[in-house]
Amino acid sequence: xxxxxxxxxxxxxxxxxxxxxxxxxxxxxxxxxxxxxxxxxxxxxxxxxxxxxxxxxxxxxxxxxxxxxxxxxxxxxxxxxxxxxxxxxxxxxxxxxxxxxxxxxxxxxxxxxxxxxxxxxxxxxxxxxx
Amino acid sequence: xxxxxxxxxxxxxxxxxxxxxxxxxxxxxxxxxxxxxxxxxxxxxxxxxxxxxxxxxxxxxxxxxxxxxxxxxxxxxxxxxxxxxxxxxxxxxxxxxxxxxxxxxxxxxxxxxxxxxxxxxxxxxxxxxxxxxxxxxxxxxxxxxxxxxxxxxxxxxxxxxxxxxxxxxxxxxxxxxxxxxxxxxxxxxxxxxxxxxxxxxxxxxxxxxxxxxxxxxxxxxxxxxxxxxxxxxxxxxxxxxxxxxxxxxxxxxxxxxxxxxxxxxxxxxxxxxxxxxxxxxxxxxxxxxxxxxxxxxxxxxxxxxxxxxxxxxxxxxxxxxxxxxxxxxxxxxxxxxxxxxxxxxxxxxxxxxxxxxxxxxxxxxxxxxxxxxxxxxxxxxxxxxxxxxxxxxxxxxxxxxxxxxxxxxxxxxxxxxxxxxxxxxxxxxxxxxxxxxxxxxxxx
Numbered sequence: 001x002x003x004x005x006x007x008x009x010x011x012x013x014x015x016x017x018x019x020x021x022x023x024x025x026x027x028x029x030x031x032x033x034x035x036x037x038x039x040x041x042x043x044x045x046x047x048x049x050x051x052x053x054x055x056x057x058x059x060x061x062x063x064x065x066x067x068x069x070x071x072x073x074x075x076x077x078x079x080x081x082x083x084x085x086x087x088x089x090x091x092x093x094x095x096x097x098x099x100x101x102x103x104x105x106x107x108x109x110x111x112x113x114x115x116x117x118x119x120x121x122x123x124x125x126x127x128x129x130x
Numbered sequence: 131x132x133x134x135x136x137x138x139x140x141x142x143x144x145x146x147x148x149x150x151x152x153x154x155x156x157x158x159x160x161x162x163x164x165x166x167x168x169x170x171x172x173x174x175x176x177x178x179x180x181x182x183x184x185x186x187x188x189x190x191x192x193x194x195x196x197x198x199x200x201x202x203x204x205x206x207x208x209x210x211x212x213x214x215x216x217x218x219x220x221x222x223x224x225x226x227x228x229x230x231x232x233x234x235x236x237x238x239x240x241x242x243x244x245x246x247x248x249x250x251x252x253x254x255x256x257x258x259x260x261x262x263x264x265x266x267x268x269x270x271x272x273x274x275x276x277x278x279x280x281x282x283x284x285x286x287x288x289x290x291x292x293x294x295x296x297x298x299x300x301x302x303x304x305x306x307x308x309x310x311x312x313x314x315x316x317x318x319x320x321x322x323x324x325x326x327x328x329x330x331x332x333x334x335x336x337x338x339x340x341x342x343x344x345x346x347x348x349x350x351x352x353x354x355x356x357x358x359x360x361x362x363x364x365x366x367x368x369x370x371x372x373x374x375x376x377x378x379x380x381x382x383x384x385x386x387x388x389x390x391x392x393x394x395x396x397x398x399x400x401x402x403x404x405x406x407x408x409x410x411x412x413x414x415x416x417x418x419x420x421x422x423x424x425x426x427x428x429x430x431x432x433x434x435x436x437x438x439x440x441x442x443x444x445x446x447x448x449x450x451x452x453x454x455x456x457x458x459x460x461x462x463x464x465x466x467x468x469x470x471x472x473x474x475x476x477x478x479x480x481x482x483x484x485x486x487x488x489x490x491x492x493x494x495x496x497x498x499x500x501x502x503x504x505x506x507x508x509x510x511x512x513x514x515x516x517x518x519x520x521x522x523x524x525x526x527x528x529x530x531x532x533x534x535x536x537x538x539x540x541x542x543x544x545x546x547x548x549x550x551x552x553x554x555x556x557x558x559x560x561x562x563x564x565x566x567x568x569x570x571x572x573x574x
Binding site: 043045070 | 415445446449
């Protein structure tokens with residue numbers, strides 16, 4: 001657990017996604033904790049660019065050697081970009097979950113609130129309590 | 131049956147005690163006593179000998195293919211199956227259609243599935259094939275599911291009227307409740323006319339090869355148009371014909387489906403049959419069923435594993451969109467053994483025999499007054515005969531001579547009234563064909 005990263009420039013959802021908002025673009029990925037729990041990822045599939053989502057809607061699906069899991073958007077908006085490189089190199093999610101392993105970018109409408117999401121400290125203690 | 135160990139009386143008492151009742155009868159308390167053993171109006175009990183005799187009498191009331199000169203196909207075909215197929219199929223090690231729950235424990239079953247998949251890929255010219263579907267019709271229905279998922283937010287499926295009418299019915303039944311429209315098969319259309327129906331909302335175009343009338347249409351332009359519009363192309367095929375024809379993979383097909391029955395599965399009064407399903411690797415994550423793969427174990431020996439079950443309920447739980455992890459494994463095994471026994475050359479010889487005998491019969495029938503044969507397109511082992519009187523009347527006369535005549539096309543295709551779809555396979559001797567022709571001659 002100690003080796004896992006919990007960067008403080010993103011917010012976290014209980015379902016283990018992270019989100020980083022820059023301007024009106026929210027980048028979404030899965031946490032280091034999540035990739036570690038899933039083990040080696042072998043497949044990533046996205047909802048199409050242009051799909052409008054509410055917070056909690058599925059935006060991607062990842063499959064690891066252990067399980068197939070849905071990835072939910074922590075925010076509402078429209079998918080404007082997906083990390084298509086992961087379709088051939090899903091292992092990037094394991095090696096760099098907060099960087100090159102991002103999953104989708106969502107254009108958020110208006111002033112997006114991240115109040116319902118955890119900060120790094122809260123998420124870390126949430127993970128440690130599981 | 132070495133593993134059969136019944137419960138002991140002590141164990142039964144322990145189980146009853148655990149749920150708080152004293153006797154097994156207590157479990158049926160909710161059923162009123164008067165309804166537990168109602169008097170049934172049944173005939174007197176019979177001995178085993180009497181039952182066998184009765185069942186035999188019922189079975190004898192059926193006519194079966196072997197008793198007739200059979201000239202009907204239309205989706206179910208009379209072919210020769212080497213007896214080794216059945217002998218191997220009935221071995222205890224194989225004799226189940228069920229998926230092993232610890233699949234890797236059953237290396238023999240997995241190897242057979244892997245070989246079946248590989249042969250279907252070779253035959254269709256595709257990159258991946260699954261371990262089978264229930265039949266040809268449901269495999270086409272599943273192709274629709276794949277296309278709707280592969281091509282986002284499109285809702286039109288173009289179906290050729292040359293696809294088996296029952297397959298098109300099953301496709302519609304299977305997809306009811308979905309936002310999808312099926313077009314194209316409400317009237318006769320050439321491949322070029324079908325292509326005109328492909329729009330920006332079209333997810334898939336499906337054609338049959340050879341088509342229901344036995345004919346080999348040129349779909350090259352249609353495939354081009356479909357791909358240019360971003361739609362998938364599905365070929366429904368007779369696998370035996372593929373031993374002779376250019377494989378659909380080489381014609382640009384994205385999905386190839388069909389009925390495996392012509393490859394070693396008996397007619398059996400309609401089933402069980404086996405559907406096959408092959409795709410380009412690009413779509414492999416969208417398919418139903420399972421794919422077995424070949425790998426090596428830690429000592430470097432060949433080993434087989436359950437590689438992919440992308441939509442099945444045992445993997446995807448509540449998100450599953452398929453549950454055919456238990457499918458036609460036994461019939462797929464029959465196909466596998468049949469193909470392995472015939473080999474590439476043997477299968478081609480069977481296909482050539484079908485082609486040549488069908489063409490001999492077609493030429494002879496075409497020469498009869500009162501009959502004509504549609505030779506406008508190349509055909510495989512089926513062809514359409516235009517008759518001068520109703521097909522039912524001709525078939526009645528034929529059956530009196532021990533001949534099962536062609537399929538009455540007027541039932542499914544009103545514009546093809548008085549036309550019969552005839553099928554000739556390697557099972558039809560030249561003598562049978564000559565008798566058929568002489569009987570038809572008298573009917574003209």
